[in-house]
Every structure is written in C-alpha cells, then in structure tokens.
Amino acid sequence: MTPSDPCLILGHPVWFDGDPFDDPLTALRDEPDGAVLVQGGRIAAVGPAARLRASHPRVTVIDHAGHILMAGFVDTHVHYPQTHIIASYGAQLLDWLERYTFPAEAAFADPAHARAVAAFFLDEMLANGTTSASVFCTVHPGSVDAFFTEAAARDLRVAAGKVLMDHGVPDDLRDDAQSAYDDSAALIARWHGRGRAHYAITPRFALTSSPEQLAAAGALWAAHPDVLMQTHLSENHAEIAAVAARFADLPDYLGVYEHHGLLGPGANFGHGIHLRPREIARLAESGAAIAHCPTSNLFIGSGLFDLDGLRRHGVRIGLGSDVGGGSSLSMLVTMRAAYEVAQLRGVSLHPAQAFWLATFGGATTLRMDTQIGNLRPGMEADLIALDPAATKLLAARTARANSLADLLFALMILGDERAVAGTYVRGRRVGG
Ligand code: GUN
Ligand code: ZN
16 A cells, blocks of 8 residues: 555556457457556556546546556566676677676676666666566576565566576586575575565576486476476577587477476476477477567577467467567567567567567466456556657657557557656556
8 A cells, every 4th residue: 555545547548358369459448538446556447537536536646648558568588687788799699698698697696786786677677667577687596685675675576586507607607406406495485475576496598507407496396386487498599409419318499398397387488489399389288488589589680489370379478578688678669579570470460469468468478467467457556657649759650540559559669668657566656
C-alpha cells in the first residue's frame, strides 16, 4: 500500500483476452476512455472512466488521458552486469565474450560495484517501462545478493541467478561443480519466494560448464523444481560447432542440457536461432521456452530467429533485450527488431503478437502469468502509460492511425524510452 493507493488511473487501457497467435484481432481488447482502479497494489477493475469515477468518487485520480495503459513489459533474458558494455564494437559471440564480457564481469567480485550497477540497471529498466525481467548475474554470489537487494528496494517481480561456469573461462571467473551447487542452493534459500523474488538456476552455456557442473545444476533443479532454469542455446555457428565437438556423444546442443536434467517447464533458453527439428520438437514437448533476443542477434551478427516456425511447432516464446549483447533495454525497440527479423524471413509479426510477447507471453515463459503480464482484475498493478504523441514524428504518425493495432504498430516501430510516460509497480509510480 502506498499513499496513493487506492487510485484510479485514467487513460486508454489495452489488454489481452486470448492468444494473438491464434487470432490477433479478437485477442486484443481496449477501452478508449477508460481507467484502471488499483487497490492494495492490485488491479481491482478495468472499465469506462465515467463508470469507475462515479463508483469511486473519493480515490486519488492519476491522469494519463490519451495514453495507452497496459501491463509493464517483461524482459525474459538480460545480463545486468553487461549494462556498461552495451554497444561494444566489432566482435561475434565467442570473441565478444572474451574481449568485453568476461573483463566486465570480473569487476563484480566487488559487492559495492555490483550494488551500484544493479541500481543503475533497474532504474534504466523502469524508465523503459520494463517492470519484470529474468536476469543473469555473474559467477559471484554477491552479484546476486546485490541484484535482489536493489530489486526488493523497488518491489519488483524479477527472476535472477548466479552464473555457473567452471570451464574455459578466466581463473577469476571460475567456480566448480560443488561450489556452484552450494552457492546456488544458499541463494535459493535466501531469495526464492522472498517478496517478489524468483530464483533461476543459471549455467551460462554448455561451453563454460564441465559435465559435472551441468549435472550438479540438473540435480539442484530436481531438488527445487519450482525455481526457473536459464541458459543460452544455439546462438552462433562457431559456438554450436564447439558444443558438438565437446559433447560428441550427445545428439545436439539441446541434448546436452537434456542429458544433464536441464530441460522441462520453467527452462528458459536464450536465442535458439539455429535449431534442428529434434531440438524444436523436444522444446515444444517439454514445455520449455525460448527468449527471442532480436537486437542481440542482429548486433552480434548471430542470425535470424524463426519465430513463426517455432510458434507453429508449439514452442513457448518470450522477448529478451539480452543487454549487453543486445543494443537496447527498450522492449519497444526490441519489438521493432523482432518485426524486422521476421520480415527478413518473409513473415510480418502482428503488433498484437509483438506486445503479447513483450508482456503476457513473457510472463508465461517465466511462470509469472498468474501475477503479472496483463491488465486484468486480480493481477498485480505493474503497468505502464505509453504516449502515442511522445515525439513529433510519433504524433504525426499516430494521428493517422486507423485502428488500435495500427496505433500499437506505430508505437513499436517509432517508440523508445521517450514514449514511456509512466511506469507503475503495484500501483506506485517508479519511472517514466
Ligand atoms: N552465451 C554465453 N554467454 C553469453 C552472453 O553473455 N551473452 C550472449 N548473447 N550469449 C552468451
Ligand atoms: Zn544472454
């Protein structure tokens, strides 16, 4: 509860009533002269402004007239320790990790540095309208404490985990199978389910873990099946060839994770660009998810993700910024990149589908969909106000919008942080 709770937020609520990959037009719902009633940090009602004002004459009114009100964005794959190496020039995945990522992550041995970067990252995230995320920390347990401490100070529903890596990395970034297990188990005990925190067991990727460490991660997940599991999968051709050479007795890249108990509901694999049919079938059957990270795939030059094909095969998909491989924390910019990548594969991603991936779809992949991701009564009031006239160009384009879908499309193609007029966490204004 906050001083302004209960409150009535006036604007143009937009929500989902179904999966837009089944039917984009009927899934998308709105109330142009509408309002969202927030009580006790939850959405109590969504409806016509006049009706809600009449039935709640004494609540605080927050005026976002003319702004789209929707659930806050969900970033399903991002690395907070890479915030300051965003926009690093001239490398593809394996070189990029060595040249930029590992040196930056080594600095997180210092808890004060970790706290400062976590605070900066979370404030940037909120300014961009992202209210939930699944976050990679570093190999240092203190980097996880720092992150969850700053997230709790902002009351955020986030998932995060200590990166596990005991193979092929600099000495100062190496753990081992036992310490990976023990440190992660202690972090789960300390953080999972505390306030709005979710733990994610986080082996970095197949190339940076020994088989013993992958097996330890699988055993830990079996002991704590309610936590998430996140890693990287099939992002870059050199990476895939190295995985095939190192695990030659296993059928494919996903097979490495599967063999070690790291495939199932609650598994969230970053990228999944160059998958074989067997891997796609196993992802769908197991209920695992892919985090599609289009700005990263373009920026690092990894490839063009087959969103349409994987959806057709029944794979769950969310959207990720993957900063610092990704080039923006904005999920609007990420949606634009997803649209452009799909176009290059001959498919036009519908705006209802893009916004669903960036909200409820993402919440589903993180198993947070009973709490967040949609503007429906009973859900936690994590929501954003988007200004369709935030820039002169957006104003000129959205003035011509001939439908809600067209308005949302203009926002995702032309919008960025400037379009976020307000970010609310459990009904409390925190950014925008
Ligand atoms: N694969 C293993 N680690 C990473 C990482 O930090 N970023 C990306 N994009 N891919 C990875
Ligand atoms: Zn990543």
